[in-house]
Amino acid sequence: MSDKLNTEELIRARLDGAELTPSPESWRAIQQKLRWPQFLRFNPGRFNIYYAGVLLLAATGLVLLLAGERERAEPTVPEEKTTIQSTTEQAVEEIAGESVNETNNASSDTERHPDTFTTPSQMEEAPDREGENRVSNAGQEEERSESSLTSEEIVAAISPKTAADQLLQQSPVTYFTSSIQSGCAPLTVQFTNQSMHATSFYWDFGTGANSQEQNPVYEFKEPGRYMITLTAENHGNHATVSRMMVEVLAAPVADFQIEEGLEGVDNHVVLNLVNYSSDASVFAWNLVDEKCTNCSGWSSIEHQPTLELKTITPDSRSVKLEVINENGCSDIAVQQLPLIVQTSETRIKFATAFSPNPSGPGDGSFTPGSKRIDLFHPLYIEVPVEFHMRVFTRRGELVFETHEVYRGWDGYMQQERAPGDVYVWMVEGKWKDGESFSYRGDVTLVKNQYW
Amino acid sequence: MNGEKDILAGCIKGKQSAQWELYNRYSRLLLAICNRYAKSQDEAEDILQEGFVKIFLNIKNFKGDGPLLAWMRRIMINTAITHYHKMLKHRYHDDLDEVSESKFEDKGWGEAEFTEEELFNVIQQMPDGYRQVFNLYALEGYKHREIAEILKIDENTSKSQYSRARRWLQERLIKLRVERIQRDE
Numbered sequence: 001m002s003d004k005l006n007t008e009e010l011i012r013a014r015l016d017g018a019e020l021t022p023s024p025e026s027w028r029a030i031q032q033k034l035r036w037p038q039f040l041r042f043n044p045g046r047f048n049i050y051y052a053g054v055l056l057l058a059a060t061g062l063v064l065l066l067a068g069e070r071e072r073a074e075p076t077v078p079e080e081k082t083t084i085q086s087t088t089e090q091a092v093e094e095i096a097g098e099s100v101n102e103t104n105n106a107s108s109d110t111e112r113h114p115d116t117f118t119t120p121s122q123m124e125e126a127p128d129r130e131g132e133n134r135v136s137n138a139g140q141e142e143e144r145s146e147s148s149l150t151s152e153e154i155v156a157a158i159s160p161k162t163a164a165d166q167l168l169q170q171s172p173v174t175y176f177t178s179s180i181q182s183g184c185a186p187l188t189v190q191f192t193n194q195s196m197h198a199t200s201f202y203w204d205f206g207t208g209a210n211s212q213e214q215n216p217v218y219e220f221k222e223p224g225r226y227m228i229t230l231t232a233e234n235h236g237n238h239a240t241v242s243r244m245m246v247e248v249l250a251a252p253v254a255d256f257q258i259e260e261g262l263e264g265v266d267n268h269v270v271l272n273l274v275n276y277s278s279d280a281s282v283f284a285w286n287l288v289d290e291k292c293t294n295c296s297g298w299s300s301i302e303h304q305p306t307l308e309l310k311t312i313t314p315d316s317r318s319v320k321l322e323v324i325n326e327n328g329c330s331d332i333a334v335q336q337l338p339l340i341v342q343t344s345e346t347r348i349k350f351a352t353a354f355s356p357n358p359s360g361p362g363d364g365s366f367t368p369g370s371k372r373i374d375l376f377h378p379l380y381i382e383v384p385v386e387f388h389m390r391v392f393t394r395r396g397e398l399v400f401e402t403h404e405v406y407r408g409w410d411g412y413m414q415q416e417r418a419p420g421d422v423y424v425w426m427v428e429g430k431w432k433d434g435e436s437f438s439y440r441g442d443v444t445l446v447k448n449q450y451w
Numbered sequence: 452m453n454g455e456k457d458i459l460a461g462c463i464k465g466k467q468s469a470q471w472e473l474y475n476r477y478s479r480l481l482l483a484i485c486n487r488y489a490k491s492q493d494e495a496e497d498i499l500q501e502g503f504v505k506i507f508l509n510i511k512n513f514k515g516d517g518p519l520l521a522w523m524r525r526i527m528i529n530t531a532i533t534h535y536h537k538m539l540k541h542r543y544h545d546d547l548d549e550v551s552e553s554k555f556e557d558k559g560w561g562e563a564e565f566t567e568e569e570l571f572n573v574i575q576q577m578p579d580g581y582r583q584v585f586n587l588y589a590l591e592g593y594k595h596r597e598i599a600e601i602l603k604i605d606e607n608t609s610k611s612q613y614s615r616a617r618r619w620l621q622e623r624l625i626k627l628r629v630e631r632i633q634r635d636e
Contacts, residue, residue: 003561003562004559004560004561005560005561005562006560007560007617007620007621007624008589008617009560010560010562010564010565010570010624011570011574011585011589011590011620012589012590013562014562014565014567014570015483015487015567015570015571015574015590016590017480017483018480018483018567018571019479019480019482019483020479020482020483020486020492020495020571021479021482022478022479022482022496022499023496025496026478026482026496026499026500026503027471027474027478029500030470030474030500030503030504030507031467031470033500033501033504034470034504034507034508037504037508038465038507038508
């Protein structure tokens, strides 16, 4: 077979799979051409400013729309229950002396500064003004003293009679108050419905939950800001909406455990208070009695303090932990002191956890009477005369062995850091009195952040 | 270096780094293809750019039913053909009948006889009509019926264009060979 090629073969052989390096301009040109199509293409991963802008516009439109709806349904969500009343009073006062236009101005002023209104009681304390009112409007006094003016009457009093207002009067007046507007989770809120001309209600708590009760009670479990929407409807299918924001602040959870530490040689009981609280920034520990909160005088603001007691008598004392977070929300946990059964036979104790020194292995020796957190070693109430300690992995590999009483495991196996895990230990030996002992148990190697 | 899957995923998200990876990987190969359809490398780069824009904007439609390169290659060729159609009205139409019959027996090329550059040049100098048909038939493996559809020409035109393109190429290559021999002497 000839190794000569015909024309197609030649071209195919040489140009199919050939490579040519594009000029650097090509990449730039591609990126430039891509910029607009990619920018305009919706991409949730790269939520671009264009779409953010469109959404913002839409949101603004919606807010304006809702604001319009709200105005129509005035009075909607006044800050205090008295607002309706005072608004009306002011408006009625104004209407007596001035034109309708100015009434409207006054009303809108009221809307803007609901807090600056004079409540009826304040007005009583201002006799001058009261007098003026009396003079300027004879029939008013009577009306005002009747605090049970219905809103229908009020609307009738202040509004010119137009077709639109007729419609307005038929629409429900939606209005509600809440027992609390901001508080720590879980927040239970009692809503009080003060809507008028409404036959049915629909509450949306902003959590996905809803209610059709008139005065619902709702518990907000999760922290967040919730928009509560009350839609009131009457027979004529007119619905109006009122909204209120309720803020539920994140609350901490107090939780701790009392762990029996190791006793000192002088028979002190050391209790480790292991803190499991979450979302808390301030901790306050107290030893409390049934009778008084801090009889013992012991208190601590450490994260995990130790409580040292001379003896533990079954006196039903408790450890109280109060935690507080940045929101000022708090939680309390109380644990009764454990009844530590101290038998005369207890001559040796073992820690259930230790946290080795990450800087490297040591020789594992420790001072008699001391308790080392970075070693696994027994604590002696009585020092044995014979001693043999072995530590195994859970699979049974021997990682440490000693016959020395004052030597513990440093958490290293063959100069390498042993993994954070549970290890099994076996201790055997003989006491002074000739009695031999054999204990076994497990210990957790707690990794710290450097391990 | 990321795998093609990661690059693909990144390109679908519109990540520039992934686009660059893809471009960096395949642009040379694709430019060589574009170069066969163009009159010059400048034009080939225009086609390449246009093609890559299409690739990046449509990569989410890539079904993964075949190799990515084949898909990109198809886009490049389509782009080249579209480009050719657009350019057609602006171009001087070569007289296609100037090709004389060649006596050369077409089984005489050594594989290394010409450089790639020389071959690219020859192809780029080909009359437009010849070049498109030759590329599609000899290199892309399309049938004349398909080429007729792609180029919007008659099937017989495709066939005759192809045989003329072939002869035209042969002549050019002979010319190149003669020039080289004369240079060497």
